[in-house]
Amino acid sequence: MSATARLTMPDLAPAFPGPFPSSPHAEQVGAHLEEWLERFPLLAPSGKRRVLCDIVAHGVARTFPTADPDGLRLTADLFLWLTAFDDVHGEEAAAADPAGLVRRIQPCVHQLGGGAAPLGADPFDAALRDLLARLRDRATAEQYLRVAGCLRDVLFGMVWEAHRPAGDGDGDGSGGAGDGSVGFGAGGSGLREYREVRPHTVFARTLLALAEVVLGYELPAADRDTSAVREPEEAVADLAGVLNDLCSYARESAKGAPASLNLVPLLVRAHGGDLSAGYAAAARLAEERAAAARRGIDALAAAGPAPLARHAAALETIAHSYVWHVDHARYRGAGG
Amino acid sequence: MSATARLTMPDLAPAFPGPFPSSPHAEQVGAHLEEWLERFPLLAPSGKRRVLCDIVAHGVARTFPTADPDGLRLTADLFLWLTAFDDVHGEEAAAADPAGLVRRIQPCVHQLGGGAAPLGADPFDAALRDLLARLRDRATAEQYLRVAGCLRDVLFGMVWEAHRPAGDGDGDGSGGAGDGSVGFGAGGSGLREYREVRPHTVFARTLLALAEVVLGYELPAADRDTSAVREPEEAVADLAGVLNDLCSYARESAKGAPASLNLVPLLVRAHGGDLSAGYAAAARLAEERAAAARRGIDALAAAGPAPLARHAAALETIAHSYVWHVDHARYRGAGG
Numbered sequence: 001m002s003a004t005a006r007l008t009m010p011d012l013a014p015a016f017p018g019p020f021p022s023s024p025h026a027e028q029v030g031a032h033l034e035e036w037l038e039r040f041p042l043l044a045p046s047g048k049r050r051v052l053c054d055i056v057a058h059g060v061a062r063t064f065p066t067a068d069p070d071g072l073r074l075t076a077d078l079f080l081w082l083t084a085f086d087d088v089h090g091e092e093a094a095a096a097d098p099a100g101l102v103r104r105i106q107p108c109v110h111q112l113g114g115g116a117a118p119l120g121a122d123p124f125d126a127a128l129r130d131l132l133a134r135l136r137d138r139a140t141a142e143q144y145l146r147v148a149g150c151l152r153d154v155l156f157g158m159v160w161e162a163h164r165p166a167g168d169g170d171g172d173g174s175g176g177a178g179d180g181s182v183g184f185g186a187g188g189s190g191l192r193e194y195r196e197v198r199p200h201t202v203f204a205r206t207l208l209a210l211a212e213v214v215l216g217y218e219l220p221a222a223d224r225d226t227s228a229v230r231e232p233e234e235a236v237a238d239l240a241g242v243l244n245d246l247c248s249y250a251r252e253s254a255k256g257a258p259a260s261l262n263l264v265p266l267l268v269r270a271h272g273g274d275l276s277a278g279y280a281a282a283a284r285l286a287e288e289r290a291a292a293a294r295r296g297i298d299a300l301a302a303a304g305p306a307p308l309a310r311h312a313a314a315l316e317t318i319a320h321s322y323v324w325h326v327d328h329a330r331y332r333g334a335g336g
Numbered sequence: 337m338s339a340t341a342r343l344t345m346p347d348l349a350p351a352f353p354g355p356f357p358s359s360p361h362a363e364q365v366g367a368h369l370e371e372w373l374e375r376f377p378l379l380a381p382s383g384k385r386r387v388l389c390d391i392v393a394h395g396v397a398r399t400f401p402t403a404d405p406d407g408l409r410l411t412a413d414l415f416l417w418l419t420a421f422d423d424v425h426g427e428e429a430a431a432a433d434p435a436g437l438v439r440r441i442q443p444c445v446h447q448l449g450g451g452a453a454p455l456g457a458d459p460f461d462a463a464l465r466d467l468l469a470r471l472r473d474r475a476t477a478e479q480y481l482r483v484a485g486c487l488r489d490v491l492f493g494m495v496w497e498a499h500r501p502a503g504d505g506d507g508d509g510s511g512g513a514g515d516g517s518v519g520f521g522a523g524g525s526g527l528r529e530y531r532e533v534r535p536h537t538v539f540a541r542t543l544l545a546l547a548e549v550v551l552g553y554e555l556p557a558a559d560r561d562t563s564a565v566r567e568p569e570e571a572v573a574d575l576a577g578v579l580n581d582l583c584s585y586a587r588e589s590a591k592g593a594p595a596s597l598n599l600v601p602l603l604v605r606a607h608g609g610d611l612s613a614g615y616a617a618a619a620r621l622a623e624e625r626a627a628a629a630r631r632g633i634d635a636l637a638a639a640g641p642a643p644l645a646r647h648a649a650a651l652e653t654i655a656h657s658y659v660w661h662v663d664h665a666r667y668r669g670a671g672g
Contacts, residue, residue: 098434099499103529106496110532113489113541114566118528141557145481152488153449159495160442163435192454193439196446205449221477230450 007250007276010243010283012323015290020320023061025069029076030057036077040127042084055328056080063207063321064214064314071214074134078210081127082154082203089124091260094162101162105155112148139213147213150206157201160193161261191270194263199237202244204318208233211314217307228303229311232296236315239289240322246282247326293319343586343612346579346619348659351626356656359397361405365412366393372413376463378420391664392416399543399657400550400650407550410470414546417463418490418539425460427596430498437498441491448484475549483549486542493537496529497597527606530599535573538580540654544569547650553643564639565647568632572651575625576658582618583662629655 023029033053043049060076067075085108094101107118107125117129136144199205212218223229245263252258258265263285268278293315300312359365369389379385396412403411421444430437443454443461453465472480535541548554559565581599588594594601599621604614629651636648 102496102499105492106529106533109489109492113485113536114561115532141560142478142481145478145485149449149481149485149488152485152492153445156441156445156488156492160438163438193442196451197442200449224477225450 007253007279008283009246009250009326010286010290012287012290012326015287015294016316016319016323018320018323018327020062020324021065021317022058023065023067023072025072026058026061028069029060029072030054032073033057033076033080036073036080036127040123040130042081042088042123042127052083053080055325056083058328059321059325062324063318064211065317067214071138074131074138075207075210075214077127078131078135078206079203081124081131082151082206085124086158086201090158090162094158095164098159098162102159105159108155109152112152135213140218143209143213143218146209147206150200150209153200154203154206157197160197161201164261191263191266194261194266195238195241198241198245198263199234202237202241202322204237204240204322207318207321208237208315211311211318215310215314217310219307219311220305223305223308228296228300229308232293232300232312232315235289235293235296236319239286239293239319242282242286242289243322243326246279246286249279249282290319290323343589343615344619345582345586345662346622346626348623348626348662351623351630352652352655352659354656354659354663356398356660357401357653358394359401359403359408361408362394362397364405365396365408366390368409369393369412369416372409372416372463376459376466378417378424378459378463388419389416391661392419394664395657395661398660399654400547401653403550407474410467410474411543411546411550413463414467414471414542415539417460417467418487418542421460422494422537426494426498430494431500434495434498438495441495444491445488448488471549476554479545479549479554482545483542486536486545489536490539490542493533496533497537500597527599527602530597530602531574531577534577534581534599535570538573538577538658540573540576540658543654543657544573544651547647547654551646551650553646555643555647556641559641559644564632564636565644568629568636568648568651571625571629571632572655575622575629575655578618578622578625579658579662582615582622585615585618626655626659 030053033056034050037043037045037049037053043052056076056079060072060079064072064075089101089104104124107121108128111117111125111128111132117125121129132148135147139147219229242263248260249258249262249264252260252262263282264275264278267281267285268275271278271281273281297312297315297319300315301309303309303312366389369392370386373379373381373385373389379388392412392415396408396415400408400411425437425440440460443457444464447453447461447464447468453461457465468484471483475483555565578599584596585594585598585600588596588598599618600611600614603617603621604611607614607617609617633648633651633655636651637645639645639648
């Protein structure tokens with residue numbers, strides 16, 4: 001507890017001062033999520049489930065504040081599916097049984113590649129089928145393929161996280177180092193890999209791909225791979241991962257030894273220092289990535305053509321939703 | 337050996353009588369493959385490597401006999417990359433160290449999702465970068481995304497195969513059952529999963545997606561998800577996997593106990609009988625899938641619009657290349 005008192009959250013106000021616009025449909029989306037979970041019981045009914053639906057609804061209302069209700073529902077359901085899948089089949093369950101996660105993911109990958117959902121499908125398979133049908137209805141073929149690729153990358157990211165070496169003490173409660181490090185050798189190679197995977201497992205890449213579907217624009221092919229588009233996308237996706245790690249590290253520190261794979265101990269392992277210094281370094285990284293996102297979004301918004309400006313607006317509100325989540329879920333014990 | 341004498345290869349002549357057209361550029365593609373491997377040494381120089389280049393070149397010349405040299409080179413290099421990746425990082429290496437395979441795949445997935453190749457890239461990462469750049473130059477955005485999705489599915493398939501339960505005797509040489517079964521419980525659930533994964537790991541799905549890129553046509557969006565298109569695609573992709581398994585089972589039987597994951601013992605486990613009966617059942621399945629492919633291809637070719645007829649022609653020659661491979665690599669000890 002004394003260690004957590006020294007954890008200071010990053011100051012994101014210079015880049016994203018708020019208040020953040022929200023959709024007027026947030027409450028309606030929350031009610032829809034509860035109904036959708038009745039149809040596809042990914043999580044058992046509980047107070048925790050109600051809180052999750054509420055957070056997802058209000059988060060998505062900030063992700064795409066100008067979206068129509070159908071687009072918001074699709075985004076919310078997909079985000080909830082990913083969250084629940086990671087909660088039920090990823091994380092601790094996956095660390096204990098990586099092969100079980102791989103086998104559980106197989107029918108999902110099969111659906112993403114165009115195959116049928118298994119007969120007698122469990123709720124995750126059935127819900128994914130529902131999601132992909134709705135996505136297909138709304139998206140162009142190219143947009144659909146892009147989102148389906150992102151979903152594969154999220155699932156692979158969960159598999160990657162589940163294969164950190166055993167006995168490293170992260171997530172297995174076995175009393176190891178408890179530092180959330182991946183142990184992929186010295187020299188920070190684990191850090192590099194983690195930072196490549198994290199934008200996927202925090203779902204930011206999926207939201208970036210979903211923006212065009214939900215908000216109804218298309219980036220011109222010639223612009224998509226330019227640094228003007230890619231750099232702010234990368235900054236927003238990085239920012240999302242770092243913020244999520246700062247939050248979860250602070251929350252887990254408040255309860256005891258942090259157990260999950262996390263940027264903070266990886267920075268310590270790569271660069272030395274204590275965990276407090278690692279936390280401060282991660283917070284600085286968040287501020288740097290927020291500043292880079294701000295610059296890139298402003299440049300893109302000023303670039304002229306309408307789709308670029310609309311993409312800039314989407315990047316802005318996607319960043320908002322992650323920053324909002326930090327504030328919303330700010331763990332009081334973590335200072336800041 | 338006495339067991340292998342009873343193994344009879346399927347009769348595919350009714351569906352695909354041959355002779356199969358081949359590209360006039362086969363030799364040139366073979367020479368190119370050798371050069372490409374000098375640039376990206378995925379495999380050490382050896383007689384085996386030369387034979388592999390020759391088989392891939394002549395196989396691809398039958399896959400797309402009307403393709404231009406550039407398209408053939410791209411197909412051949414991609415097919416060789418997948419084969420070499422599976423040989424070096426999949427199969428036995430992966431069964432012994434599934435986590436190692438997952439970590440090796442991570443930078444590939446990162447590139448497929450639009451990320452940069454790692455600095456100081458090893459030959460597989462560097463070669464993948466080369467392949468994706470060439471693919472991007474030649475394909476539409478939609479075609480590129482479709483192929484990139486297929487490549488993720490191949491890599492996931494390798495991960496899935498690496499996670500069959502240990503001690504099952506397949507591939508670990510530990511003196512287990514040696515029957516190549518996945519041991520995923522009774523009732524044939526392992527069989528269903530295997531049959532879903534196999535069209536990817538035999539690379540047939542990748543070739544199906546590559547056809548439009550290499551042969552320069554586009555399926556109309558309205559046709560892509562019709563049963564008229566999907567059913568012959570599925571039949572050809574299934575056929576490819578079954579043929580490959582028949583070949584490798586016969587080859588491994590001739591050497592001793594078959595070690596790799598294979599349809600034959602999975603059929604035995606699901607339906608009973610001995611391995612000879614399982615082999616015969618797999619051979620019948622190949623004949624059934626070949627007949628279904630024949631019917632579907634003929635119907636598609638007669639459907640009228642040019643892209644459907646071109647797709648039918650591509651399905652036909654993709655099937656040829658797998659059937660040709662059976663004949664080319666026919667393992668004399670396996671009868672037939």
